[in-house]
Amino acid sequence: MKIVIIGDGKVGHLLAKQLSECNYDVVLIDNNSKRLKQTINELDINCVEGNGVSSQILLEANVNEADLVISCTPMDEVNMISSLMVKKLGARQTVARVRNPIYYHEMDLLKNDLEIDVAINPDFAMAQEITRVLIFPAAIKVETFVNGRVELVELKMPPENPLLGQTLADIYKKYNIKFLICAIQRGEDIFIPNGSFILEAKDKINVIASHHEIKQFFKIIGTYRTKVKTVMICGGSKTAYYLAQKLLSLGMNVKIIEKNEDKCRELSDMLPKATIIWGNAADHELLQEEGITRADAFLALTGVDEENIIMSLFVQSKNVPKVITKVNSDSLHSITNQLELDSVVSPKRVTANAIISYVRAMENSLSSDHIETLYRLVDDKLEAMEFIAKEHTAYINIPLKQLPLKENILVACIVRRRKTIIPSGDDIILAGDSVIIVTRNPVNKLADIISG
Numbered sequence: 365m366k367i368v369i370i371g372d373g374k375v376g377h378l379l380a381k382q383l384s385e386c387n388y389d390v391v392l393i394d395n396n397s398k399r400l401k402q403t404i405n406e407l408d409i410n411c412v413e414g415n416g417v418s419s420q421i422l423l424e425a426n427v428n429e430a431d432l433v434i435s436c437t438p439m440d441e442v443n444m445i446s447s448l449m450v451k452k453l454g455a456r457q458t459v460a461r462v463r464n465p466i467y468y469h470e471m472d473l474l475k476n477d478l479e480i481d482v483a484i485n486p487d488f489a490m491a492q493e494i495t496r497v498l499i500f501p502a503a504i505k506v507e508t509f510v511n512g513r514v515e516l517v518e519l520k521m522p523p524e525n526p527l528l529g530q531t532l533a534d535i536y537k538k539y540n541i542k543f544l545i546c547a548i549q550r551g552e553d554i555f556i557p558n559g560s561f562i563l564e565a566k567d568k569i570n571v572i573a574s575h576h577e578i579k580q581f582f583k584i585i586g587t588y589r590t591k592v593k594t595v596m597i598c599g600g601s602k603t604a605y606y607l608a609q610k611l612l613s614l615g616m617n618v619k620i621i622e623k624n625e626d627k628c629r630e631l632s633d634m635l636p637k638a639t640i641i642w643g644n645a646a647d648h649e650l651l652q653e654e655g656i657t658r659a660d661a662f663l664a665l666t667g668v669d670e671e672n673i674i675m676s677l678f679v680q681s682k683n684v685p686k687v688i689t690k691v692n693s694d695s696l697h698s699i700t701n702q703l704e705l706d707s708v709v710s711p712k713r714v715t716a717n718a719i720i721s722y723v724r725a726m727e728n729s730l731s732s733d734h735i736e737t738l739y740r741l742v743d744d745k746l747e748a749m750e751f752i753a754k755e756h757t758a759y760i761n762i763p764l765k766q767l768p769l770k771e772n773i774l775v776a777c778i779v780r781r782r783k784t785i786i787p788s789g790d791d792i793i794l795a796g797d798s799v800i801i802v803t804r805n806p807v808n809k810l811a812d813i814i815s816g
Contacts, residue, residue, distance in 0.1 A: 367723065368426070368430045369433075371438070372411075378713070379720070386720075388723070391425045391426065393413075393425050395415050416437060416442060428454035429454070443461050444480065446460075448477075448480075458481050459483075460483050468488065484715055487606055495611065497688065498591070499592075509748075510750065513779055516741075520569075521565055522586060525565075525584075527584070528563055530562065530563065533560065535563075539584060541580045542577050543571055545570070556746070572776045593617060596659045599645070599666035600640070605631065607663070620635075620640050623642070623643060669691045669693050670696070672689050690710070717739065747806065751798070753799050754810075760792075764787055765789030769815070773805075773807070
């Protein structure tokens, strides 16, 4: 599959790295020669220097033969125009990053004229991810499958909880809850566990179940918290705008602290139900004056990673129940586990994962079964995927214990009509089922889970 990426920024570079590692034929276009030289030295991909809206440069990158062109420069206008141009030159499909709320709200109207197949807004996508965590504040991260019927929740095992020292098989027998622990991170080690695995304190685990059953699981381990009611956001970014809109609609009280006076006025006009404070949230005294100790959640969403980390550490020291930190730098992201920050989000990772999910689904759109939903877990080392099972396939109507599943693949959940099934070895997959698997190795269709 041939993919052209326009823009060697944070998102474009991460996409080029991840897609090339999956053995896609990747070409990267950017007009910054110094940046491209660094990319050529780092990645095994082809690069073309030039403007992404120049037909000459686009043809040099062979967009006329491309299965997909991803436009992710910092400028929405460039991304939209380049999408139109590459379609005119013969590219099969296009993805454009569009951040401006005005453009994004009008995208349904503009999509056909601009010939954009998928528009992705990093700020809106990150706001959605943060919202899911605030609804389940005991979680580090929450992903959803089957239109929200199934949730995959990441959390850290608390000390002195009743599950420690027991095998997973014993835990499943003891508690009358339909859940599955499908991935575990212990230090640098990653496991897709079987029933003999024994949990330890500080393990990071991924649990899959329905919303109700996840809630019961949190109650068992003693970390269940009610939905957040009062949120303080540091930084009046586009993410903060989208997030405040959503949280206000859910009945939460939202306070935004922003140091740019003009941006404060703009946010006050756009979010009349939110409280907008003009000030620098890096000033700890201001945070305390504005009631940080009474907040249920604090979100550090400024454009400076270091500021976000320092503010979050201070707020965690004040025992605020939920702290979410935006960190975009890979070097800083790698040390957040050592700092024991509560929840860390990265706009470029959210965007890249959404685009890669689309790439994988597009690649297999003509196969017997294709990816409906895809999430990358545990620092992108595992994947969780949703498929719709098709008729006349080798995995239908056979007990799972009799299926020759490949190594490092777990059938985590089956949704049949409105019924959520955490499968045992005696369960079977039927045509029309939504099947969620967790795997260490990329899987492109459901049939790939079977050996031979």
